[in-house]
Amino acid sequence: MTTTNxxxxxxxxxxxxxxxxxxxxxxxxxxxxxxxxxxxMDFLDIVMELRKRYRVQVPExxxxxxxxxxxxxxxxxxxxxxV
Amino acid sequence: xxxxxxxxxxxxITGIGLTAPNGNSPKEFRESLLAGRSGVTPYEIRYVxxxxxxxxxxxxxxxxxxxxxxxxxxxxSVGIYCAHEAIADSGIDWDRIDKAQVGIYVGVTEHGNxxxxxxxxxxxxxxxxTKFWSHHHNPRTVANNPxxxxxxxxxxxxxxxxxxxxxxxxxxxxxxxxQMLRLGEVDLALAGGVSESIHTFGIxxxxxSQGALASHADPTKASRPFDARRNGIVVAEGGCMYxxxxxxxxxxxxxxxxxxxxxxxLNSDASDFVLPNPxxxxxxxxxxxxKAGLSPADIDIVSTHATGTSSGDIQECLALRxxxxxxxxxxxxxxxxxxxxxxxAAGALELAGNLAAFDDRVCHATINVDxxxxxxxLPGLVTNQPREMARACTVxxxxxxxxGINSVLIVKKI
Numbered sequence: 248m249t250t251t252n253x254x255x256x257x258x259x260x261x262x263x264x265x266x267x268x269x270x271x272x273x274x275x276x277x278x279x280x281x282x283x284x285x286x287x288m289d290f291l292d293i294v295m296e297l298r299k300r301y302r303v304q305v306p307e308x309x310x311x312x313x314x315x316x317x318x319x320x321x322x323x324x325x326x327x328x329x330v
Numbered sequence: 331x332x333x334x335x336x337x338x339x340x341x342x343i344t345g346i347g348l349t350a351p352n353g354n355s356p357k358e359f360r361e362s363l364l365a366g367r368s369g370v371t372p373y374e375i376r377y378v379x380x381x382x383x384x385x386x387x388x389x390x391x392x393x394x395x396x397x398x399x400x401x402x403x404x405x406x407s408v409g410i411y412c413a414h415e416a417i418a419d420s421g422i423d424w425d426r427i428d429k430a431q432v433g434i435y436v437g438v439t440e441h442g443n444x445x446x447x448x449x450x451x452x453x454x455x456x457x458x459x460t461k462f463w464s465h466h467h468n469p470r471t472v473a474n475n476p477x478x479x480x481x482x483x484x485x486x487x488x489x490x491x492x493x494x495x496x497x498x499x500x501x502x503x504x505x506x507x508x509q510m511l512r513l514g515e516v517d518l519a520l521a522g523g524v525s526e527s528i529h530t531f532g533i534x535x536x537x538x539s540q541g542a543l544a545s546h547a548d549p550t551k552a553s554r555p556f557d558a559r560r561n562g563i564v565v566a567e568g569g570c571m572y573x574x575x576x577x578x579x580x581x582x583x584x585x586x587x588x589x590x591x592x593x594x595x596l597n598s599d600a601s602d603f604v605l606p607n608p609x610x611x612x613x614x615x616x617x618x619x620x621k622a623g624l625s626p627a628d629i630d631i632v633s634t635h636a637t638g639t640s641s642g643d644i645q646e647c648l649a650l651r652x653x654x655x656x657x658x659x660x661x662x663x664x665x666x667x668x669x670x671x672x673x674x675a676a677g678a679l680e681l682a683g684n685l686a687a688f689d690d691r692v693c694h695a696t697i698n699v700d701x702x703x704x705x706x707x708l709p710g711l712v713t714n715q716p717r718e719m720a721r722a723c724t725v726x727x728x729x730x731x732x733x734g735i736n737s738v739l740i741v742k743k744i
Contacts, residue, residue: 264397288401
């Protein structure tokens with residue numbers, strides 16, 4: 248997957264997890280929690296959806312990497328290169 | 331309650347919120363019952379395929395965000411809708427209510443089957459590898475879920491829990507609420523029952539295996555308690571929550587009072603997993619009457635439990651004949667003939683369908699009785715058309731469930 252594809256994939260997951268939110272002006276460098284109403288169960292949903300949709304495993308120690316769109320995409324790039 | 335009961339022990343209904351397959355408010359539901367409008371429709375569920383069900387069509391997003399609907403359960407959404415509607419109907423100044431003094435008591439027949447089946451279905455796609463099992467499974471399936479979702483949505487910090495009482499649960503929820511008010515544990519109770527059972531294939535498949543799942547070419551004719559050609563239960567979803575208060579509190583705020591919970595009783599058959607026991611049912615009715623200080627002849631309407639199974643309907647009629655033998659004015663009706671069996675919500679919904687009779691003095695009918703089973707021919711059974719009454723001041727509500735749990739609730743106009 249390209250960087251653009253990965254960003255789209257994460258955005259699709261977010262649309263599913265946070266269906267009430269307007270994601271059109273999501274700022275990539277700002278933490279998700281500062282822009283969206285997301286709690287710990289939602290972050291687990293992101294982890295689960297990455298596992299279900301792309302068979303990507305995010306170990307608990309790496310959860311902080313999912314704090315913003317930019318950090319998430321950067322973290323996923325090597326993991327989803329072959330997807 | 332019997333004469334001399336202190337005001338603190340007198341519990342009244344001051345609000346009702348409901349969703350039924352044929353109405354999303356007490357008014358709509360009542361209109362459907364008087365118009366003979368069924369809520370049973372064709373329905374399809376995984377593995378079982380085409381069948382029939384009573385399906386609710388309320389607006390889930392009226393009181394919940396999409397995210398909350400996604401995260402929660404259908405029973406939770408049903409409960410939230412009904413609780414909001416009941417509070418609005420009560421006219422209470424909700425913002426000024428101490429939420430720590432509000433209790434939530436929700437009757438359920440079962441909970442967790444829907445969510446577990448869904449999760450296993452998903453897991454099948456991942457070759458049953460449990461690392462794909464959702465972290466939402468536990469909060470969705472804990473037995474208190476439907477009550478807990480109401481607490482979360484409305485910011486209620488008093489007690490919340492469900493009362494698992496099979497199909498006697500709707501009455502059991504109301505009884506629990508009344509008792510907690512009498513004990514002074516809470517000052518306001520949101521009590522009733524909910525059901526999401528149409529979303530579990532297991533309940534349909536189990537009734538089918540038992541030979542107790544209704545079928546009919548015309549869905550609206552499928553639920554036919556007391557009819558000679560009844561062939562089983564139509565499963566329905568739904569919910570009905572009541573605002574209960576102590577009489578003195580309701581009076582002090584000038585609340586509209588639907589009626590007083592005059593008496594109630596719960597007992598057990600202790601005789602069979604599924605076959606009802608008319609002797610214990612009769613005892614349950616008699617004890618409820620005794621607690622209410624009423625005789626059978628004082629009851630104007632009996633809302634029967636009958637589900638449309640061959641044996642269950644007859645068993646209930648045996649119990650009713652025994653108790654109401656000398657009560658020729660008492661009328662009997664059945665709401666399941668319209669909506670099917672709403673399981674944990676049934677008792678609460680069926681009561682709500684009858685309370686309007688206190689105002690309009692009309693007893694809604696039992697529909698689909700084309701050929702009355704002689705074994706179910708109760709003298710006061712109101713069939714197919716509503717009947718006007720000279721007096722409508724009391725409703726006795728029967729709700730019975732598997733494993734032999736019986737519940738009877740009596741509401742009196744005041």
